[in-house]
Amino acid sequence: MRIVVKFGGTSVQDTVRIKKAAQSIIQQAKKGYEVVAVVSAMGNTTDTLTSLLKNSVKDRIEDRDYADFVSMGERISARILSATIKSMGFTSKYFDPADDNFPIITDSNFNQAKILSPESKEKCQKIIEPLLKKGIIPIVCGFLGKNCEDGSITTLGRGGSDITAFALGNFLQADEVIIVTDAVGVLSADPRIIKKPVTLKEISVEEMGILAEGGAKVLHPQALKYKTDQMKAKIIHFQNGDLETEGTEITGAFKSKLTLFKEKLTMLTILGSEIFDTPGLLKKIISPISDNLISLYGVSIGTKHIGIYVIQNYAQKSYDLIHPVVIEDERLKSVTLKKDIALIIVRSRDFIETPGIIQQITQPLANKDINIIEMTTIKTDILIFLDWKDREFAFQIINKSLAEAGIVITNN
Structure with a gap:
């Protein structure tokens, strides 16, 4: 059993919590499990450092120097956790990005670095694997990387320790990645807004990604691209002091689909x-449709129109249901039908991190005189509505465009 566990800043913000983190690691090591720990800066250390730097130098600092400065929090945490584990009678080794053997290799973007997977995987297998087989507990600084060009320190962006943990889990083929944080798991709502949110026992990678992109702070959205189907993952609260405690399990893996x-x-x-300025207008139009159990496959709102998509078999019934609403409301004037529309759905986690992906999909369609009726982008999904007669050819073109963009489609 191989585990990668990430301790967030609140999980190691003082000596009591650091000892609890160390003990939770040792509990698993005693069972013969191989454990790699990823550690964040203690408490609000990074915020303190960035504030200190900003007040001292204003904006007159190079990105290289900034990354090196803010890295201090994680580098201190790794040393303290490693020393704590040693004091409890177990062997540990911390990995600092200033050292040659640091396992996370990145590009040269100092403050939003991207992990170079082939190079990092090679490092992990060459450096980390042998230690695990000897029973040594590696402690890796989260959030940080090593520049592939000159070896200088880079950062993965705020919340980057999550990325470190899942990347290591992927490169080391870990059985499980555990995120230890100040949340009991993934909640049904923000506890700062809703008094009694419910803890979700399980959530899929796709669902977690949508929440993370939508502002949920419990997990960095980019971390999830490293999760595989075989890898278990969960989010737990640090107060339990037990890595086997229940939290929210994250299931599945991202798969690009066409x-x-x-x-x-x-x-x-x-x-x-007055479409934008009339509260409840959309509900007024949609309610008769939903009340008659007719599914919607797309909704669009413009300054002068509302468009909805239904299966063609329900076109007449939907038309008959909406027309009375149009007649009754003075802000609505007319309803029309356009039939024989096809829908192509493209889903990929890579869309969020691939600038120009929309053009890469649409330009080849335009080059072949295929008209797009409407396109909707929602997080990792792109919905393309076009004429029914063009659907097969458009599907082939989009498939080819995605391949050229380096996006691998796992199933059609």
């Missing part, structure tokens, strides 16, 4: 005015 929807769709366009 789907050609089988059914013909119809677009209903409702013409009106």
Whole structure:
């Protein structure tokens, strides 16, 4: 059993919590498990350092020097946790990004560095693997990397320790990655806003990614791209002091998908005015549709219109349901139907980190005179509505475009 465990800043913010973290690692080591620990800066150390630096030098500091300065929090944490484990009778070794054997190799972007997977994986297997087999507990600074060009220190951006943990889990083929934080797991709502949110026992990688991109602070969204199907993962609270405690389990792995929807769709366009300034107008239009158990496959809102997509078999019924609403509301003027519409759904985690991906998909379609009726982008999903007659050819073109962009489609 091989585990990568990441301790967030609140998990190691004082001596009591550092000892608890060390004890939780040793509990697993006593069972014969191989454990790699990733550690963040203690408490609010990074905020303190950045504030100190900003007040001292204002904006007159090079990115290289900034990365080196803010790295101090994690570098201190790694040393303290390693020393604590040693004091409890176990062998440990910390890894500092200033050393040649640091396992996370990145590009030269000092403050938003990208991990170079082949180089980092080679380092992990050459340096970390032998230590684990000897029963030594590696402690790796989270959030930090080593520049592939000159060996200088880089950072992965705020929250980057999550990325470090899942990347190491991937490169070392860990059985499980555990994120130890100040949350009991993933909640149904922000506890600062909702008094009694519910802890989710399980959440998929796709769902976790959507929450993270939507502002949830419990896990860095980029970390999840390193999770595999075989790798277990969970988020637990530091107060338990036990890595086997329950929290929220993260299931599955990101898979890029290209789907050609089988059914013909119809677009209903409702013409009106004051669309943006009329609360409840969208609900007024959609309610008759949902009340009759008709599914919606897309909704768009413009300054002068609302568009909804339904399966073509329900086109007439939907038209009949919406028309009375149009007649009754003075802000609505007319409703029209456009039939024989196809839907292609493209899903990839890479979209969020690939500038220009929309153009890479749409330009080849335009070059072949294929018109896009409408396109909706939602986090990792792109929904493309086009004429039914173009669907097969468009599907082939998009598939080729994704391959050229380096996005591997795992299933069609």
